[in-house]
Amino acid sequence: MDEVLDKILENYFENDGNSLTILQDIEKSYGYIPEDAVCRISRKLDIPPSRFFGIATFYSQFHLKPRGKHIITVCRGTPCHVKGSEKILNRLQMELDIPRGEDTSEDLHFSVEEVNCVGACGLSPVVVINSQVQGQMSINRMIEEINKLRALD
Amino acid sequence: MDKKDIVIKVCSGTGSLSAGGKDVLEAFRSLAASTGTQAEFRDRCTAHQVGCRGFCSRDVLVDVIINGEKITYELIKPDMVPRIFEEHILQGDPVDEWMAGEQHREFHAAQTKIVLSHCGEMDPESLDAYLASGGYEAAHQAFVRMTPGEIIEEIKRSALRGRGGAGFPTGLKWEFAGRMRSKEKYVVCNGNESDPGAFADRCIMEGDPHSVIEGMMICARAIGAERGYIYVRDSYALAVKRLGLALRQCREHGFLGSNVFDSGFDLDIRLYPAPGAFICGEATALMKSIEGKRAMPSPRMWRTAEKGLWGRPTVINNVETLANVPRILGRGAEWFAGVGTENSGGTKVFSLTGKVKNTGLVEIPMGVTLREVIYGIGGGMVEDRAFKGIQLGGPTGGCLSEAFLDSRVDYESLALAGTIMGSGGMVVLDETSCIVDTARFFLDITQAESCGKCTPCRLGLRRMFEILQRITNGHGRNGDIELLEDLGSHIRATSLCGFGMTAPNPVLTTIRYFRDEYAVHIKDRKCPALVCKNLLTYSCIQENCTGCGLCKKVCPSDAIRGTRKKPHKIDQDLCVKCGSCFDACKFDAVLRE
Numbered sequence: 239m240d241e242v243l244d245k246i247l248e249n250y251f252e253n254d255g256n257s258l259t260i261l262q263d264i265e266k267s268y269g270y271i272p273e274d275a276v277c278r279i280s281r282k283l284d285i286p287p288s289r290f291f292g293i294a295t296f297y298s299q300f301h302l303k304p305r306g307k308h309i310i311t312v313c314r315g316t317p318c319h320v321k322g323s324e325k326i327l328n329r330l331q332m333e334l335d336i337p338r339g340e341d342t343s344e345d346l347h348f349s350v351e352e353v354n355c356v357g358a359c360g361l362s363p364v365v366v367i368n369s370q371v372q373g374q375m376s377i378n379r380m381i382e383e384i385n386k387l388r389a390l391d
Numbered sequence: 392m393d394k395k396d397i398v399i400k401v402c403s404g405t406g407s408l409s410a411g412g413k414d415v416l417e418a419f420r421s422l423a424a425s426t427g428t429q430a431e432f433r434d435r436c437t438a439h440q441v442g443c444r445g446f447c448s449r450d451v452l453v454d455v456i457i458n459g460e461k462i463t464y465e466l467i468k469p470d471m472v473p474r475i476f477e478e479h480i481l482q483g484d485p486v487d488e489w490m491a492g493e494q495h496r497e498f499h500a501a502q503t504k505i506v507l508s509h510c511g512e513m514d515p516e517s518l519d520a521y522l523a524s525g526g527y528e529a530a531h532q533a534f535v536r537m538t539p540g541e542i543i544e545e546i547k548r549s550a551l552r553g554r555g556g557a558g559f560p561t562g563l564k565w566e567f568a569g570r571m572r573s574k575e576k577y578v579v580c581n582g583n584e585s586d587p588g589a590f591a592d593r594c595i596m597e598g599d600p601h602s603v604i605e606g607m608m609i610c611a612r613a614i615g616a617e618r619g620y621i622y623v624r625d626s627y628a629l630a631v632k633r634l635g636l637a638l639r640q641c642r643e644h645g646f647l648g649s650n651v652f653d654s655g656f657d658l659d660i661r662l663y664p665a666p667g668a669f670i671c672g673e674a675t676a677l678m679k680s681i682e683g684k685r686a687m688p689s690p691r692m693w694r695t696a697e698k699g700l701w702g703r704p705t706v707i708n709n710v711e712t713l714a715n716v717p718r719i720l721g722r723g724a725e726w727f728a729g730v731g732t733e734n735s736g737g738t739k740v741f742s743l744t745g746k747v748k749n750t751g752l753v754e755i756p757m758g759v760t761l762r763e764v765i766y767g768i769g770g771g772m773v774e775d776r777a778f779k780g781i782q783l784g785g786p787t788g789g790c791l792s793e794a795f796l797d798s799r800v801d802y803e804s805l806a807l808a809g810t811i812m813g814s815g816g817m818v819v820l821d822e823t824s825c826i827v828d829t830a831r832f833f834l835d836i837t838q839a840e841s842c843g844k845c846t847p848c849r850l851g852l853r854r855m856f857e858i859l860q861r862i863t864n865g866h867g868r869n870g871d872i873e874l875l876e877d878l879g880s881h882i883r884a885t886s887l888c889g890f891g892m893t894a895p896n897p898v899l900t901t902i903r904y905f906r907d908e909y910a911v912h913i914k915d916r917k918c919p920a921l922v923c924k925n926l927l928t929y930s931c932i933q934e935n936c937t938g939c940g941l942c943k944k945v946c947p948s949d950a951i952r953g954t955r956k957k958p959h960k961i962d963q964d965l966c967v968k969c970g971s972c973f974d975a976c977k978f979d980a981v982l983r984e
Contacts, residue, residue: 255683256682256683262664262666293684296668296842298667299667316744316782316816316818316829317744317818319832320745320818320829328969332947333947355588355589356405356626357405357589357627358447359588359589360590360752373406377971
């Protein structure tokens with residue numbers, strides 16, 4: 239872990255960065271924000287960890303828990319809502335056994351997340367599967383896509 | 392084969408890429424190479440990507456232009472490419488059945504494209520294409536031939552107003568910042584576009600990144616800034632990529648860096664991928680975010696133009712505002728002012744979505760009526776159902792009823808009706824959309840996105856959301872409507888920033904125009920639009936049921952009982968009211984009420 243963090247710090251000093259860019263680098267390196275990483279950085283910079291966690295919990299880009307191998311993001315923008323994105327979301331959580339109040343299945347295979355809008359409203363309802371935007375989604379197509387992902391594992 | 396010029400343009404916005412736009416482009420390119428067409432015509436046969444043209448529901452859109460004659464194809468898949476190539480490009484005989492029809496013409500006919508004029512025409516990743524259309528001439532003029540005072544005067548005369556929502560006159564904002572004496576000043580492009588349902592800025596950043604950068608350069612010159620930031624939402628991956636590329640191209644060409652256009656001025660613009668929070672669209676919050684802090688707004692003791700980023704004078708303009716700037720300098724302030732109304736010049740881009748036939752980005756001159764947008768460009772309602780309302784300006788905007796269909800779309804008229812222009816979201820609702828549920832949905836977003844700094848917004852929105860939730864769950868109480876009105880008006884009056892001041896809007900406007908629908912939810916415990924889940928029941932109409940068993944197969948909670956070829960029954964205790972059986976049934980045997 240130390241090597242990765244040293245590199246992040248180097249980047250911080252070189253590009254006159256700030257606490258936020260450090261967190262962005264951590265998220266990029268680990269896929270989430272490990273508590274341990276923040277504590278180590280905070281010791282090295284003599285900045286209280288609370289400042290980092292204050293920022294990390296504020297923005298939706300940061301995740302405090304490990305995320306699944308496949309990340310499915312359901313757009314919850316207005317046009318998608320009007321066209322039934324809530325139904326897709328509920329069905330997805332049921333289908334993938336995502337515990338209530340959580341984003342990720344216990345086996346860390348799938349994360350189901352929500353995003354306020356991906357800006358592809360002309361294609362609503364929209365679901366982003368592993369960074370691929372998929373428009374005009376239906377429950378049936380969603381289940382097909384999940385089965386494709388399961389077949390990959 | 393006779394001599395001809397062949398240009399193939401394939402749409403490549405986020406919408407198109409998700410529909411397979413990249414494969415379509417590749418298919419054209421490989422065919423051009425393998426059939427020898429490329430070799431024969433050399434640079435007179437080109438296939439390239441172009442920015443989004445706003446009509447994403449018909450993607451992938453392809454233009455084939457032979458000797459200037461343009462034919463547009465719609466809904467193109469990679470396997471359709473060989474036939475187009477063979478019949479149209481090689482034999483000169485367009486494929487009629489795939490050509491974009493009446494709907495496409497209708498959608499584009501009533502629009503006036505100024506900001507979006509490059510989108511759909513030009514390769515967004517090519518600086519040469521931008522230069523060929525006169526790109527960076529306005530910036531050159533601003534740096535070499537004009538004084539800052541002249542630029543500001545020109546922008547003021549154009550009546551350009553901030554497209555981010557509030558509509559502050561852009562020229563005036565620049566003037567305030569220009570007047571300040573400070574060694575460091577900043578220009579910031581606000582590309583956070585938080586409003587769900589608005590995607591105009593995304594399309595501009597993806598489809599025409601150089602216009603945004605050129606607008607920033609002109610602003611920087613006008614106010615005397617040497618540093619700029621483009622603050623763009625991280626989840627707009629393609630916009631981040633293309634803006635980054637455009638900035639690199641500018642640095643390589645000397646449009647950015649030291650001594651821009653040999654004018655003696657330095658200018659550096661950096662990309663700042665925003666970490667994602669609705670509130671970051673608010674100017675003071677956005678600046679906190681660039682400074683690396685929690686994005687919490689501060690009371691506006693000063694204008695940001697006077698005291699902004701790190702306490703220095705800062706102009707924050709929206710993407711669309713900045714993209715207009717090079718056009719104004721290029722074609723003159725009078726021309727721009729002539730397009731709109733007296734008080735607001737130019738056009739506005741709206742994201743028309745919801746229950747209209749044609750959804751997508753529409754650019755209209757200020758002052759057009761809502762009816763023209765919905766029934767003209769939008770082609771009317773889906774399945775010709777009745778129009779119910781239109782939500783303007785995102786989750787902090789307001790919802791207007793049918794009575795306002797003839798009101799004009801400009802800052803003053805919309806404010807009079809109780810809503811805002813916002814960032815240009817237009818979500819059309821029909822009789823199958825529930826007004827109370829829509830309001831609840833908006834409050835769910837705003838209560839979650841409240842930064843938490845001031846009490847009215849943090850707690851007030853939460854309470855309003857809870858009340859709406861209980862109404863849509865069938866536990867509404869007498870007096871809830873009045874309570875919502877009371878809370879809403881207090882939050883509006885006492886919140887710290889523009890977010891809290893506008894967040895109760897959807898509830899207040901829907902109560903104003905659709906009070907009866909709230910009353911039915913509370914008194915009769917019914918949802919007239921059949922949307923609110925907990926107010927619905929599903930049952931089987933015994934006479935219609937053939938016992939095919941399809942409903943049983945799709946039911947996720949095993950709530951349907953029955954033997955094959957005999958009428959089935961739905962167990963109300965197990966039913967989770969997902970509606971899957973209703974959607975699946977082919978015999979109208981499921982009753983939803």
